Amino acid sequence: MSSQFLNLFAPERRGLWRALLALLLITVTWLALSPAPPRTVDTGWDKSNHALAFAALAFAAVWALWPRPRQWPALAAALLVYGGAIELAQSFVPSRSADWLDLLANGLGIAVGLAAASPIAGLAARRP
Template sequence: MKWNPRPLRHLWLWRVGGRALILASIAVALLPAPPGMGSIALGDKIAHAVAFALLMLWYAQIYAGRRDRVRCASGLAAVGFAIELLQSLVPYRSADGWDLVADCVGVVIGLLLAQTRLGNLLNRFEVQPAA
């Protein structure tokens, strides 16, 4: 199946940026838990949802088609699953199925945000050719 990205002038940059954001999310998830996170009720779950909402919003701006967005959402859910699997292998972290649920909720929120004006932010950063 072929991907159908939006006609962005700096598509390669936005794709690299998205991959960097995913790698950063994985790295943060494998670091020791930040102090004080447990003091905020559901703070960890909120952080998961926000991170995955932003990731989905990013990719929804690159891939506007329904099929591509479903593929992005599925891929991000797989990233969330992989993070939980990796956390189960790290002695100072633990896997939590509710984190994966929060990731998926974040993906849905990102899809909803993509239907708003936020769904066109990358386009605003594109350099338009001189007339």
Template structure:
């Protein structure tokens, strides 16, 4: 990974803040006004895209444990939502999470390659 990206020490705190923030927003009662894109699936895609990019920068190493961990996190959120009175679990949400993970990972990879070429 590019030295410029790994030299920034804030990736791990940003990752954990985003992880906890997404969990909190996902479990709030649906009557609570939340920041939104206007379409639920886009919220999932963007949220998990950010998580994937942050995971790539924060934790170097093999990709699969991080990617599968994020997908498991999305599944956990859906399970927890099914246990709340105001939320429901949807397979489409998990699919949007997985698309976001793939896109976020690729964007972070392209950013890394771009910085390596400039160095």
């Protein structure tokens, strides 16, 4: 892999990843709690929406906060709690409902995001 690509994941870039993570958290929260989210950001299947959102959150969170794989269980737990909080909050939003299968899709997305980050983390750790 090119060093330019790996530079995207260097510790000096952590501020950019944190900004991206904050933007993703705001966007996902807004989409999840909006009574009528825009259809333009819908994949057509609710579970894939959840999986994609949480894959992006997990991937960004690795580089923003938890770049070491041994820290990833805490990351996964934090994102699952966030997903559970969203589901609970949705039960109070008109035209929305809580669905625990959404939490399962969130977990799958987290696993995908961490799996995508894993080979990059390995290469970045070996970098001089």
